[in-house]
Amino acid sequence: MEALANNFQVLFQGLALGSIYALVALGFVLIIRTTNVVNFAQGDFAMLGGYLMVLFLVGMPGNPDLGLPALGLALPYWLAIVLTVVAMGVIGIAFNYGVYYPLRNRPFLPVLISTLGASIFLQNTVLAVFNPQPRPLDKLVGVDGITVGGVFLDSQYLVILAFTILAVAFQYFLFEHTLLGKKLQAVSQDKDMARLLGIPVSLMIIITFVYSAVLGGLAGVLVSPILFVSIGLGSAIALKAFAATIIGGFGDIAGAIVGGLIIGVVESFAAYYISVPYKDAYAFVFLFLVLLFRPQGIFGEKVSEKA
């Protein structure tokens, strides 16, 4: 009985962490689909989301070298989330104009390097404004969690699972049942054709960046009460999320979700049954196996079929 409960405990943790990977992977996929670029700063959107919450809930310590005064704030939690979403949207727009737009007609590699540079810039900016000490963040609900049949369900993880389901449903509705979604899909499939049909391609790309930044930011807001707000918050998640997009099928939305969940569950069980110190390796061993036996990913189409 206890062994069974332990297995369910491990499964629950795996699914919950997997949802976080999935949310960040979703942001990766959206940008890959519209711009053909892997955004290496996607994880840092999550980190920014966490720090924006700290800013609105507590304030910032200030940095005399930068002329930044210390600031004390104590906004209500819901308002902090709303402001974080708005701020992430603005950051998405700035990211589009600062990082992607000037290089939009260049090949894949320069844009990729540009996002990598943005990642380093964002991390160091946050480091200068806040200090390196990680911060705690309150949970969304006041209860720590509930115990069902010997399995402890962390309330924040339940919130994360619920939000992931909502985000997937929203995304499905947006892309399949709205005109905006159809336009976004058209842009991702063929920019020239979309432009000829009168779709404002640049605007669609801005919307994609805003959506990805908000999604990444919300993933950070949700995961911070458990993993804490720190400069490295994004990079740890982003690497696994990137593996998830490849496992799921590069650029496939359903694949990103399934890939994220698979990685979460695989590493959780492998850590429990095989060895903890190699926990991070399992995700990549699994990625290696997928690349070996199904290089296009679980939901990906074969390249030859596309051509």
Added chain:
Amino acid sequence: MHTTSRASLALSISVLVISGWAYAADPIKIGLVNETTGPNAEAGAYTVNGVKLAVDEINAKGGIMGRPIELRIEDNQSTNPGTVLAYSKLTGEGGITAIVGPIRSTQIQAASPTIQKGGLPAMVGGTDPSLTKVNNPWIFRLRPNDSYSSRVIADFGLNSLKLKKWAIVHSTDAFGTGGMKALSAALQGQGITPVLTQGYTNNSQDFTPIVLAIKKSGADILATYMTNSQDVGIFAKQLRQLGVGVPWVGSPSIVTDTAMKLAGPALHGTYAVADYTPGSSPEARSFADKYKARYKLDSDVYSSWAYDAMHLLKFAIESGKATEPDKLRAALLGVCGWKGVEGTYCFDKNGDGLKGYNVVRNENGKITYLKHIDFKD
């Protein structure tokens, strides 16, 4: 012409004044190699606070053998090369009696050859046991080295808490693995084999498998060597959520300010070893009060060992009645039973001054002093 003669008159008067003052009380110059800039600048500022507090106290009471202390601070930019440069600069300029700092083991390791070549006593705060075992006669350590933390953890768990089924959880980095090995050896020496030894990589996002393994092992005491405060926070919370309530004795990382802020109540009731603890002795209490009164900050280990270094130098110079490097070195090696803020110093031939730790307890978020455990060897 007129102006020139007036200037030369002023100059000769000032020379007279300076040389006269120097004759009256030639200052003792003491260097400080400090993390003034760079990523550890915050800690560096605390070290300067501790040193300045000591220097002002000594100078206010007539200095060392009637000579005031003159402090020469050299920035190492929180780097290893910066430390090497700072040491060669200070030892090269002449007239310096001893050098204090830094606190990071890696920086001291890098500067060790320069310290040896410079031939001046170096009062350091790094805790890597190997620092004093490289045949460098000039290194003096003002904090207990890491090999004692594991012996104190083992001693406290076995003899004070009287618990015998140990689970050890450790980071797989150099610090965590080293601590785990030393603790296993200390327990083995008492005939105890841990029921569980579990490593994890830094920045783990989930400790559920480890917590379940602790539960399954039937351990009645948990000892940890964890590096990052995020890991401490996540682990502590999951431990409590999954209902593990056995006594927990940790390395100092579980009583850092950051870890306690992150983990909150999940760390209440835990034990840890710590070198500087305000409540551990009248000396420590008095230092904590003076520091707080002057800087409006709580004192910590970054200031305590450096404060001790200055007072210990005064004691050694006065007991040996000399500032020459060789004589000062002999005087320092002869110090035994001198009470400082960090503990009671008794130097061995390697230059290790302290051989024990305080055991502290997290009482509802406040650190309280329990006992001090010292070793002879």
